[in-house]
Amino acid sequence: MESANQTLEELGWRPFFSAQVPQTDDSGAEPFRVMAVHRGKIAVAGAGGPLDIQPGFGDGMAAEDHPTVGDWVLVDPATLQITQILQRANLFKRRAPGGDQKTQLIAANVDTLFIVASCNQDFSIPRLERYLILAREVGVHPVIILTKTDLTDTPETFAAAARDLQPGLQVETINGKDPASAASLSDWCGKGQTVALVGSSGVGKSTLVNTLRGSDSIATQDIRKADGTGRHTTTVREMHRLHQGGWLLDTPGMRELQLTDVASGLAVVFADIVEAAERCRFSDCAHRGEPGCAVQAAIADGTLTLARLDRWRALVAEEIYNSASPAERRALDRIAAAAANKRK
Ligand SMILES: Nc1nc2c(ncn2[C@@H]2O[C@H](COP(=O)(O)OP(=O)(O)OP(=O)(O)O)[C@@H](O)[C@H]2O)c(=O)[nH]1
Numbered sequence: 450m451e452s453a454n455q456t457l458e459e460l461g462w463r464p465f466f467s468a469q470v471p472q473t474d475d476s477g478a479e480p481f482r483v484m485a486v487h488r489g490k491i492a493v494a495g496a497g498g499p500l501d502i503q504p505g506f507g508d509g510m511a512a513e514d515h516p517t518v519g520d521w522v523l524v525d526p527a528t529l530q531i532t533q534i535l536q537r538a539n540l541f542k543r544r545a546p547g548g549d550q551k552t553q554l555i556a557a558n559v560d561t562l563f564i565v566a567s568c569n570q571d572f573s574i575p576r577l578e579r580y581l582i583l584a585r586e587v588g589v590h591p592v593i594i595l596t597k598t599d600l601t602d603t604p605e606t607f608a609a610a611a612r613d614l615q616p617g618l619q620v621e622t623i624n625g626k627d628p629a630s631a632a633s634l635s636d637w638c639g640k641g642q643t644v645a646l647v648g649s650s651g652v653g654k655s656t657l658v659n660t661l662r663g664s665d666s667i668a669t670q671d672i673r674k675a676d677g678t679g680r681h682t683t684t685v686r687e688m689h690r691l692h693q694g695g696w697l698l699d700t701p702g703m704r705e706l707q708l709t710d711v712a713s714g715l716a717v718v719f720a721d722i723v724e725a726a727e728r729c730r731f732s733d734c735a736h737r738g739e740p741g742c743a744v745q746a747a748i749a750d751g752t753l754t755l756a757r758l759d760r761w762r763a764l765v766a767e768e769i770y771n772s773a774s775p776a777e778r779r780a781l782d783r784i785a786a787a788a789a790n791k792r793k
């Protein structure tokens with residue numbers, strides 16, 4: 450069992466969570482971390498070791514009131530029931546596929562989001578920007594990981610372009626196949642640390658995961674092959690132990706997260722444009738040539754590029770669309786179709 454013999458601190462326990470447990474609580478409920486959510490049971494781990502508990506907590510309540518992997522919960526040792534989900538430091542969720550707007554929880558309490566991209570023709574600033582917006586929206590610390598440094602003579606050019614995205618942004622360049630190179634990520638992968646990773650197909654996420662999990666990942670695979678139970682297929686979401694003692698939350702849902710409802714993340718990543726727009730003469734300025742436009746002024750003096758303004762416009766339009774209800778979307782589709790007809 451991956452989670453055997455961990456102290457609470459090693460599981461990621463910290464003052465943010467302990468402050469939520471009343472000192473005078475005589476219910477006897479103890480903190481556990483949700484390690485995996487299977488179809489028929491929830492695997493948790495606490496100071497006394499791992500435990501399987503029955504699902505059911507939160508039934509009939511909103512999606513957010515259900516436990517998800519990474520959560521800290523209080524469990525009554527007598528009944529083995531969850532009595533409370535502690536307030537989350539952050540929560541990754543998405544709209545369930547299909548038009549019914551249902552929310553699916555992906556992961557909770559992630560310390561660091563690795564945004565993975567590669568140093569080659571796939572490197573894309575707009576794509577990195579989208580993941581950064583997601584990180585800011587969720588409130589998780591982002592670190593940009595640029596893989597495949599061994600395939601380029603100029604990894605620093607890629608790193609510099611990424612660092613330009615936001616002041617103070619952490620950017621690491623690595624060869625994901627080389628454990629010594631990936632060791633530069635230790636700060637975020639040590640005991641008690643929880644990481645998750647996103648990035649498009651082929652950038653080297655699986656490779657990096659295998660390197661970070663080290664012998665554990667090989668051991669786990671071998672066990673799964675040997676017992677042939679196929680239990681992996683019944684696991685919905687799971688925390689994986691990293692070689693350096695941290696935890697990785699890695700699921701397809703996590704890797705493929707899309708932007709939805711990220712208005713505040715957008716405002717943080719494009720704070721320069723938002724701040725300039727506040728200085729425009731007209732409060733409804735479209736920044737398309739109006740007099741007294743501070744955004745156009747920023748472009749003129751070189752502090753803002755037109756390309757960045759265009760990316761912001763496209764993301765704002767997308768955010769409006771994605772956050773709209775199905776009826777609003779149909780209206781937006783009609784407006785777009787009418788505009789396209791006019792241009793013809
Ligand atoms: N040279 C080199 N190759 C790498 C590196 N990282 C990954 N690769 C290779 O790139 C290819 C894609 O890597 P994956 O780890 O499968 O990429 P992924 O992001 O998991 O892709 P998906 O599973 O499609 O999401 C594989 O052939 C890897 O061996 C690296 O740092 N250097």
Ligand SMILES: [Zn+2]
Binds near residue numbers: 742
């Ligand atoms: Zn303006």
